[in-house]
Each structure stands twice: as C-alpha cells, then as structure tokens.
Amino acid sequence: MIYVIDSLNKAKYKSLLDDMFRLRARVFHDRLGWDVEVTDGMETDLFDRLDPAHVISVDDQGEVVGCMRLLQTTGPHMLADVFASILDGEPPLRSSTLWEATRFCVDTARLGTGRGRNTISYVTSEVMIGAFEYAMQAGVTDAVAVIDPVMNRVLQRSGNAPYGYVGSPKDMGKVVAMAALMDCSAERIANIRAFAGIEGDVFADEVAGLIAAE
Amino acid sequence: MDLIDLSTVRGSTENFELFIDRLCRRLGVEYGSYATMNPVSGAVQGYATYGQAWKQHYMQANLHHVDPTIHKSALSIAPVDWGRFERDAKFHAVFRSAHDFGITPQGITVPIRGPYGDRGLLSVTASMSAADWRGLSRSIIGELQHAAVHLHDAVIRSGLVMPQLARPILSHREREVLQWVAAGKSQQDVGDILGISTRTVEVHLRSAREKLGALTTVQAAGRAIGLGLIHPR
Numbered sequence: 001m002i003y004v005i006d007s008l009n010k011a012k013y014k015s016l017l018d019d020m021f022r023l024r025a026r027v028f029h030d031r032l033g034w035d036v037e038v039t040d041g042m043e044t045d046l047f048d049r050l051d052p053a054h055v056i057s058v059d060d061q062g063e064v065v066g067c068m069r070l071l072q073t074t075g076p077h078m079l080a081d082v083f084a085s086i087l088d089g090e091p092p093l094r095s096s097t098l099w100e101a102t103r104f105c106v107d108t109a110r111l112g113t114g115r116g117r118n119t120i121s122y123v124t125s126e127v128m129i130g131a132f133e134y135a136m137q138a139g140v141t142d143a144v145a146v147i148d149p150v151m152n153r154v155l156q157r158s159g160n161a162p163y164g165y166v167g168s169p170k171d172m173g174k175v176v177a178m179a180a181l182m183d184c185s186a187e188r189i190a191n192i193r194a195f196a197g198i199e200g201d202v203f204a205d206e207v208a209g210l211i212a213a214e
Numbered sequence: 215m216d217l218i219d220l221s222t223v224r225g226s227t228e229n230f231e232l233f234i235d236r237l238c239r240r241l242g243v244e245y246g247s248y249a250t251m252n253p254v255s256g257a258v259q260g261y262a263t264y265g266q267a268w269k270q271h272y273m274q275a276n277l278h279h280v281d282p283t284i285h286k287s288a289l290s291i292a293p294v295d296w297g298r299f300e301r302d303a304k305f306h307a308v309f310r311s312a313h314d315f316g317i318t319p320q321g322i323t324v325p326i327r328g329p330y331g332d333r334g335l336l337s338v339t340a341s342m343s344a345a346d347w348r349g350l351s352r353s354i355i356g357e358l359q360h361a362a363v364h365l366h367d368a369v370i371r372s373g374l375v376m377p378q379l380a381r382p383i384l385s386h387r388e389r390e391v392l393q394w395v396a397a398g399k400s401q402q403d404v405g406d407i408l409g410i411s412t413r414t415v416e417v418h419l420r421s422a423r424e425k426l427g428a429l430t431t432v433q434a435a436g437r438a439i440g441l442g443l444i445h446p447r
Contacts, residue, residue, distance in 0.1 A: 007289035008298070051289045072291050074363055074424075075327025090385035093421040096326060096363035097356060099291070138292035139324075139355030142417050164414030166387070181414055 001058050001204045002130035007051040018042060019064040020056050027105040032148070033174035047102070050076055055131045057106075057123050058204065066106040066123040068131050073098045073144065079166075079179060083146055086179050087167040093144060099135055099184075101145035115197070124154055125196035130203065132192075135184035143182050148175045155180070159195035160188065230261040230369060234336075237361050238263060241354045243338040244318065248365055249284050250334040258284065259369075268315040277308045287323035288333045293355060296321045296339075320344075322351050324362040334366030363424055371427075382425040384443055391418045393444040396435035 005013045021042035028034040028043055036043050050071065057066035071077040073093055077100040080092040106123045113120060135143060144166065147155070155161055162180035169178040182188065193199065234246040247262035258278045262269060271277075278284060282304045287294040296319060299305035309319040321339035328334070336358060340347060384392070387408075394404040401419070405412040419431055426441075428434035438444045 006291065008286055008294070051291070053291045070291055072325075072327050073421075074366075075329060075333075076331065080329065087385070090387065091383040092385070093388075093417065094329075095417070095421045095424050096324075096359040098417060098421065134292065137352075137355075139357075139359045140292075141356070142413075163411045164417070181417055183413060 002126060002202045003056045003058060003204050004053055004130065004134050005056060006053040016056060016058065016064060017054065020054060020067045021048075023064050023067060023107055024103055024105060026107070026109070028103065031108070035173055047071060047076070047078060047082075053134070055127055055134065057126050057130070059110075059118060059123075063110065064107070065110055065118075066127045068104040068127050068145075069102050070131060070135075070143075071100045071102070072096070073100050078102045078146060079144065083170075083177060083179070085170050086146070086177060090167065093166065095142075097140050098142045098144060099138075099140050101131060101143050104145060104147055104151060121154070121158055122196050122198070124151075125158055125160070125192045125198060126202055128155075128160055129189055129192055129196075129198060132182075132184045132189050133202070136186070136189075141184055143184055145180050145182060146177055147180055148177055150175075152178065152180060155182075159191035230365065231263060233361075233365060233368075234261060235263045238338060241338065241357060242350065243340040243354070246336070246338045248334065248336050248362075248369070249278065250332065250366065250369055251284075251288065261369075264317065265315065268312070268317050271311065271315065272308075280304045281308045283308075283321065283323045283337055284335055287325050287335050287337075290325050291327075293322050293324045293358065295351065296323070320347055322355075322358070324355075324358045326362045326366040328366060328370055332366075332370055334362065334369065336362035336365060360424070360429075364427065364429070367424075367427055382427070382441070382443075384422055384425060384438070385418075388418045388422040388425070389438070389444050391415055392422050392435055392438050395419065395431060396439065396444060 003013060003016060005017055010017060021044055025038045025041055025043035028036050029038045037045060047069070053070045055068045055070065056064055059065045074096050079087060079100055106120050108120055111118055111120045111123055115121060149169065162182050164181040166179045166181065169176045230248065234248060238244065238246040245264050247260060247264065249258055249260035251258050260278065282299050282302050283296060312319060318339050318341035320341060321337055323335050323337040326334045338358065340350065390408065391404055394407060399407065401412050401415045405415045423431060423434040426434045426437045428437055
C-alpha cells in the first residue's frame with residue numbers, strides 16, 4: 001500500500017516518515033555503505049529539508065518496506081548538487097515535467113525473493129507504480145532516477161527498463177550510482193502492473209487518493 | 215491565441231498579466247494568477263487577471279500573507295488542487311467573500327522551484343461542475359507545468375536578484391541534440407546518430423527548450439545559435 005507524504009501532510013504521518021528514514025539508514029548506510037548521515041538510526045540529508053515528496057510502501061503489518069524520494073528538476077536536486085559526478089561535469093536536465101527520483105530502496109532483509117506479495121520485486125513495482133501515477137497526475141511525463149546497477153537490473157527484469165541514461169555510472173562507496181530515464185506513462189505502469197500482478201488502486205488513503213489517484 | 219514569449223520582451227507587470235490572460239483563454243479557465251516569494255525577504259510578488267475589486271480587497275486584507283494556495287502549495291512538488299484545502303480554515307478565510315466578487319474557490323496551483331531556492335506559483339480557477347473541473351484540470355496540467363516554469367523564469371530573470379539565470383547552461387548532450395535538430399534531423403535520426411533512444415533525445419530537447427526559455431524547438435535552436443551555444447554548419 002502506497003502513501004505519498006510531502007510537506008503538506010507530513011504532520012499526520014510522522015511515525016511513517018521516521019520508519020522510512022530508518023529503512024534508508026539500514027539500506028544506504030548499513031548495507032550499501034554510502035557516505036550518508038545517520039542520526040538516531042535515521043538517514044536524512046539536506047534534500048529532505050527541501051519539501052520533497054516521499055512515496056512509501058507499507059506492508060500488511062504496517063511496516064515500511066520501500067520508498068523513493070521525488071524532487072522537481074527545476075529546483076535544487078541531487079543530480080544538480082550532489083551526484084554531479086554522474087553527469088561527467090555536465091549541467092543537469094531541467095524541466096517542469098521531469099522529476100528526479102532518489103533514495104529508492106526496498107527492505108531486502110524483510111522481503112523475500114521470487115514473485116507475489118512481500119517480495120522485493122512486488123514492493124519495487126508498487127513504489128514505481130505509486131510514483132508514476134502520482135507524476136502523471138501532476139502532468140509530469142518523465143523521471144530521472146539515481147539507482148545502482150542492481151536496481152537497474154531489477155527494473156530491466158520487471159517490465160520497467162529505463163529508456164535511457166544520462167552521464168555514466170560512478171563509484172559511490174561500496175556501490176556504483178547511475179542516472180536512469182523512465183517515462184511516466186500508462187504503458188509503463190501497465191507493464192509493471194502486469195509483471196508484478198498488481199491490480200487496483202495502490203494508494204492508501206483519501207489524501208493520497210486525492211493527490212494521486214484521480 | 216499564442217502565448218507571449220516572455221524571453222523576448224523586457225519583463226513588466228503588463229507583459230506578465232497579458233501572458234496569464236492569454237494562457238487562461240487558451241486553456242478555457244476563468245482567472246489566472248502568479249505569485250513568487252523572495253527567498254530572502256519572504257515578500258510576495260504577484261500578477262493576476264482577477265478584477266480590480268478582488269485584487270484590492272485581497273491586498274488590503276493582506277490575504278497574501280495567509281493564502282494557503284500560495285504558502286501551502288509552495289511546499290508541494292506536484293500541482294495542488296484547491297479541493298485539498300477543503301478543511302483549511304485559512305482557505306475559507308481568504309475565499310469567504312470571494313463569491314461576492316465573482317471568484318470561485320475551485321482552482322489549482324502549480325508550484326515551480328528555481329535553482330536558487332526561489333519558488334513560484336501559477337494558479338488558475340474556473341467555476342463549473344466538479345466533474346467538468348476534474349476533466350479540464352487533468353487535460354491542461356501538462357501545459358500549465360510548462361507555462362508555470364516559463365513565467366517563473368521570466369519573472370526571476372526580469373529582477374536584479376537572480377542574474378545567474380540570464381545565460382542558460384546547456385549540457386554537451388543538449389547542445390549535441392539541438393545541433394542535429396537545427397541541422398534538420400528528426401528526433402528519430404538524432405537518436406540513431408547518437409545511439410540513444412528517441413525518448414532520450416526528446417527529454418534532452420525539452421530540457422534545452424526550458425533552459426532557453428523557448429516555447430518551441432525551432433525557437434530553442436534559433437536562440438542557441440544566437441547565444442553561440444551551437445554552431446550548425
């Protein structure tokens with residue numbers, strides 16, 4: 001189930017947000033060894049203070065199992081300011097209909113492999129569906145996502161292959177980061193849904209429904 | 215009716231209001247407004263096509279200090295339908311008397327962020343059935359996004375606060391794509407030449423258009439040549 005949490009509704013979802021920051025600490029700090037700040041077991045950075053939108057997947061037990069952070073490329077964002085090396089020194093793309101997705105992760109310790117609910121593949125797909133439907137509703141047609149080669153392969157295998165890349169993959173701690181382009185389109189969403197077997201509304205509540213579902 | 219290309223005219227209140235007015239006519243909405251907050255002073259500056267009476271009432275009552283369509287929408291990355299303010303007391307405080315001025319509380323605000331922490335908000339309103347409004351706002355949302363960034367950048371460029379925006383910074387890939395397009399190649403051709411997908415060509419083109427403040431690719435190519443950013447043979 002997907003929650004879209006931004007600076008308009010974050011007061012209502014504080015514990016969910018904190019759980020998400022804890023998941024990010026486990027994934028990006030503990031497992032992937034990225035050079036990120038962790039305080040009280042939570043990973044946050046400057047961009048979390050710039051009013052991003054978080055797409056959060058919550059499982060049937062109420063645990064946060066996946067997330068992604070979205071920012072407008074017209075304003076400050078990671079590819080412009082932090083991951084510039086991925087772009088080989090080139091200025092970033094900037095468009096009101098292109099969003100940047102960063103900190104995309106799923107709880108690999110809690111989720112299983114294979115297909116069906118409570119798997120890495122299912123939650124990855126659910127987060128992407130939530131993000132793309134939210135983007136489409138906003139008139140946003142494309143996303144540039146900072147991902148690692150493992151996630152890249154997951155996407156390629158799940159009916160969700162990037163249509164292109166900008167810059168080139170770069171070493172970041174224990175892993176490599178790269179910038180992938182994906183269209184926020186009905187076709188792509190249909191492909192992801194078909195692959196993961198996800199039908200119906202993925203959004204959790206009336207607020208997410210109002211802003212994202214139609 | 216075409217949009218005014220704000221990058222070719224010196225910024226002025228009249229031009230910005232005319233831009234919004236033409237946008238409204240083209241999209242079939244009633245009123246439009248734009249507001250930006252100075253990131254340093256917090257002062258709100260705006261342009262609107264509303265009637266004089268509502269503008270005066272709005273300014274005199276200092277509604278721009280509390281208006282959630284400005285202050286809350288600025289916190290969102292996505293356009294905010296005013297339906298989201300249904301339970302917001304401040305929204306009702308602003309729009310309580312709007313009806314007397316013929317202003318509808320049915321609208322949507324598109325937030326735009328600039329690279330220096332600047333934020334701009336383009337709003338449009340229309341009184342029609344809720345179902346019609348959902349359909350209309352959905353069909354014009356992409357155009358609103360492009361208009362919002364065009365207007366916001368023009369407003370910022372017109373001021374002396376953010377002169378950095380005056381010269382667009384194109385990436386090598388954006389220049390390359392523009393260069394081939396200027397040489398008459400189709401997006402498909404450009405994709406084949408550069409070994410990237412057509413969609414990747416398109417996303418670079420769109421980014422280049424917006425950086426150059428151009429509404430069309432032809433215009434973007436012309437401007438890039440004028441600025442010496444590309445050199446078609």
